[in-house]
Amino acid sequence: MAVPSKTVRMACRCGRLQLRVDAVTPSVANRVACHCRGCTQFAHDMRPEILDAWGGTERFQVSPARIAITAGRDVLACRQQTRKGALRWYASCCETPLGLTLRDAKVPFVGLDIHALDVGDPSLQAVLGPLRARVNLSPRPDNAKAIKANPAALFSMLRHLIPLTWRWWRRGEQRHSPFFEADGTPVVSVDRRYERMPALAKTAGCR
Ligand SMILES: [Zn+2]
Numbered sequence: 105m106a107v108p109s110k111t112v113r114m115a116c117r118c119g120r121l122q123l124r125v126d127a128v129t130p131s132v133a134n135r136v137a138c139h140c141r142g143c144t145q146f147a148h149d150m151r152p153e154i155l156d157a158w159g160g161t162e163r164f165q166v167s168p169a170r171i172a173i174t175a176g177r178d179v180l181a182c183r184q185q186t187r188k189g190a191l192r193w194y195a196s197c198c199e200t201p202l203g204l205t206l207r208d209a210k211v212p213f214v215g216l217d218i219h220a221l222d223v224g225d226p227s228l229q230a231v232l233g234p235l236r237a238r239v240n241l242s243p244r245p246d247n248a249k250a251i252k253a254n255p256a257a258l259f260s261m262l263r264h265l266i267p268l269t270w271r272w273w274r275r276g277e278q279r280h281s282p283f284f285e286a287d288g289t290p291v292v293s294v295d296r297r298y299e300r301m302p303a304l305a306k307t308a309g310c311r
Pocket residue numbers: 116117118119120121195196197198199200
């Protein structure tokens with residue numbers, strides 16, 4: 105039976121910045137937890153409590169065209185930790201991480217941080233779908249398969265995400281992002297942390 109789509113609402117910790125994601129179903133969302141050094145560093149700089157029980161940052165990836173910033177646009181902020189790293193979006197009012205995009209606005213997906221959502225809520229579980237994979241967890245723990253940190257889970261997650269991203273790109277959904285202007289410039293000036301802080305050690309992942 106098809107799961108009815110749902111509007112998912114998110115807010116920063118203090119409630120000033122609010123987002124809405126329209127028409128979410130498991131078939132258009134990709135739920136994934138990232139353990140790369142960049143994601144872990146960012147969480148530690150902002151709010152370490154967002155990390156899950158295994159130390160990962162859990163996100164659901166959706167098309168930017170489904171996302172609207174409904175309040176607090178003035179406190180939207182963006183940080184880049186390494187020269188080639190992802191753009192990390194957060195609410196500057198209370199330093200709440202909101203999500204991640206690639207540097208290149210042409211890649212049409214946004215990974216929204218799940219920490220603000222109650223994923224214990226069965227109705228939310230139903231619209232976001234199951235966690236598909238844990239990526240960049242190293243060394244791989246003994247229970248890797250049980251927590252989806254194994255290659256089979258990664259492969260299955262990519263088999264879901266890649267066709268979705270391709271479809272969004274073909275529809276031009278990358279041009280309807282609340283995070284980028286039409287010409288691909290980020291909508292706020294990017295805080296380039298790497299210009300004033302020691303470099304993160306080189307690892308795989310979002311950096
Ligand atoms: Zn806030």
